[in-house]
Amino acid sequence: MAEGKRKREPAVAGAQVEEEKKSRDGKDKKRRMLPSLIKNKLKRMEVHAKVKREKRVEKKKKAKARVDAHKRALELGEEPPPVRIPRTIENTREPDETVCKPDDEELFVGNDADEFSQILKQEHAPKILITTCRFNSSRGPAFIQELLSVIPNAHYHKRGTYELKKIIEYANKKEFTSIIVVHTNQVENQVNALLIINLPDGPTAHFKLSKLVLRKDIKNHGNPNPATSPKLVLNNFTTRLGHRVGRLIQSLFPQDPYFRGRRVVTFHNQRDFIFFRHHRYVFESKETKVDTKDTAAKNDKGKNLTQTKMIARLQECGPRFTLKLISLQHGTFDSKGGEFEWVHKPEMDTSRRRFFL
Template identity: 60%
Template sequence: MGKRQREDDGEEDEGEKELRKAGAKLPSHIKNKHKRSEAYSKLKHEKILDKKKRIKARDLAEKQALELGEVPEPRKIPRTIENTREIDETLAQPDDEELHADNAADEFNAHFMREHVPKLLITTSQACCNNTRNFIKELLTVIPNAHYYKRGSYDLKQIVKYAKNRDFTSMIVVNEDRKYPNGLLVVNLPDGPTAHFKLSSVKLSKKIKGHGRPTRHMPELILNNFTTRLGLRVGRMFASIFPQDPEFRGRRAVTFHNQRDFIFFRHHRYIFEEKEVKGKVSASSKDSTVDVKKRTPKSAVIARLQECGPRFTLKLQSLQHGTFDSKYGEYEWVHKPDMDTSRRRFFL
C-alpha cells in the first residue's frame, strides 16, 4: 500500500500528529480529495523547510563552537539497518590469528603469493540468446585475460576438466532464463570452491547515460564491506579473478560493493581535470575609500567519475567445496528461505 493510499484512508503520519497536538485541523479530515492533496503537499513542504532550518542552525552552532575553541556537540547517528544489524559471531577481526592462518592455507593463497597469472574462461548455458552474449562481451572488456568459449553440448564437468588442462585459474558460467541472464556460476580452479550467484539488474554500457570507453589497462579492484568470514572468502574469490598489478595510468576501477548481502558491481574510470574557481579580491579605489570587489578566476584540479559499464547485482545462493558437482558436492554455505526471517541479519 503506497503512502498516498494510506493518506487517503485517513491514517496519520508524524506531521498529522504534530498538528493534532497543536489543535489544528488534520488534512486526513478534509473530505475533498484535491484540497486534501494540497494540504498534504503544503505540510510536506513545511517539513522540508523546517529540516533545512534545523540543519542550518546546527552547522552555525558547530562553527561558533570551533571559533571559540570549544568542542561542538556530537551529531546524532541515524538508526539504519546496517548499524543495527544482528551480532554475528563470524565477523572478522584484524587481530584474528586463526583467520590469518586459514587465509594462508586456502585455495586462493597461490594467487596472492603471485604464483600464477589469472586466466579466466567464460561460457554460457547450453542455449543462450543475444542478451547473454552482449553481457559476456562487456565482461571480456572488464576482466583482463578472459576468454569466451561456446558451450555447445558439453557437460560442465567436461568443461572444468578442459579448463584445468589448459591452465585456467577461474571459470564463469552465465546462466539465463527467458532470454535474459539471471545467474553466475564462479568456479575457482583447480581445487574450487564454487559459488553460485543470482544475477539481477543487468544494465549494459549503451543503456548507461554518459558512459565512458575503458582502456586496456589493468584495473584497480575495490572490495567493500565484506566483513564476515564468509564475506572474506567470497571477496578473495573475486580478487583471484583480477591481476594484482593495476596500471594506475589507465584510471580504471572495478568495484564489488556489498550492502545487505547484495553485491553491487560497478566499473568506472576516474578523470582529473582543471576547473576555474571564482575568488574574491578586494582593491581600494582612487576616487573612493570604499573597497571594490573584483572576481579573479583560480584554477583547481578536481576528480570526477565516469561509469563505463556494465552494472549488475549479485546475491550469493551457495558456496560449494571443490569444483562444480551438483550431485555429490559438499556445500560450505547454502541460502535457505528461513534465513530471511529478520531484515537485520546479514551473512557477508
C-alpha cells in the same frame, strides 16, 4: 447538606462532559487535517504539499540550530554537542560471531594455505574462461562482451552441447584458473545468475544476478581500455563467509593494477547484496574567475583574471549489476554429490538486520 451535594454533582459532571467534548473536537480537527482523509483530490494534494513544505522548513531550522550551537561552542572553547548518528539497518545489525577481527591469527594463517593463495601471492597469473548455459539469450553475448572488457586475460568459449564437467576438464588442461558461467532465463530472456568456479579444486559460488544495465544504456558512459589491469575495491566483506567470497572475487583479477589506466572495479557489499560498478578517472582542466574584491586580480583593462584548476571525476564504464550469494560449494561444480559450505534458505531470513557477508 445532602441536597446541596446532589445539586453540585450534575454541574461537575457537566464540566467533565464539556472537557471530553473539547478534547474530542480537537482530535477530530487533527484527524480532519490528515491529507489522506480529504476526498477532493486537488485539495488533498494542496494540503499534502503544505504539510510537506512545513516539515522541510522545520527540518532546515533544526539543522541550522545544530550548526549554530556547534560554532558557538567552538568560539567559547567549550566541547561541542555530540553529533547524532542516525540509526540504520547496517549499524544496528544483529551480532555475529563470524565477523573477522584484525588480530585473528587463525584467519591470516588460513589465507596462506587456501585455494586462492597462489594467485593472490602472484605465483600464478589469473586466466579466466567465460561461457554460457545451454540456452543463450540475446542479452547474454552483450553482457559477456562487456565482462571481457572488465576482466583482464579473460577468454570466451562457446558452450554448445558440452556438459559443465567436460568444460572443467578442458579448462584444467589449458591451465585456466577460474570459470564464469553466465545463466539466462528462458522465459524472460534475461541474464539472471552467475556461476564462478575456482580451478582446480574449487570452491564454486552461485550468485543470483539482477538489475543488469549494459554499457550502451548508461548515460555519458566511458569506454575503458581492456588491456590495462584495473584497481579492485572490495567493501564490507566482514564475516568469515564474506572474506572467503571476497578472496574468490579477488582471484579473478591481476594483483598488479596499472594505475595509469585509471580504471576502478568495485564490489560493494551492503545487506548481503553485492553491487558491481566499473569506473575510470577523468582529469579535466576548469577555468575559474579570481575573486573580484582583489584589485590585484585584474588585468590592465580592468577585467577579472581567470585561473585554471585541474579537477578529477569518475566516469562510469559499465556494466552495472547486483549479485546475491545463493550457495558456496566445496570443490568444483557437482549438482548431485557436492558438499556445500553455505546455502541460503528462506527460513534464514528471520530478521532484516541479520547479514551473512
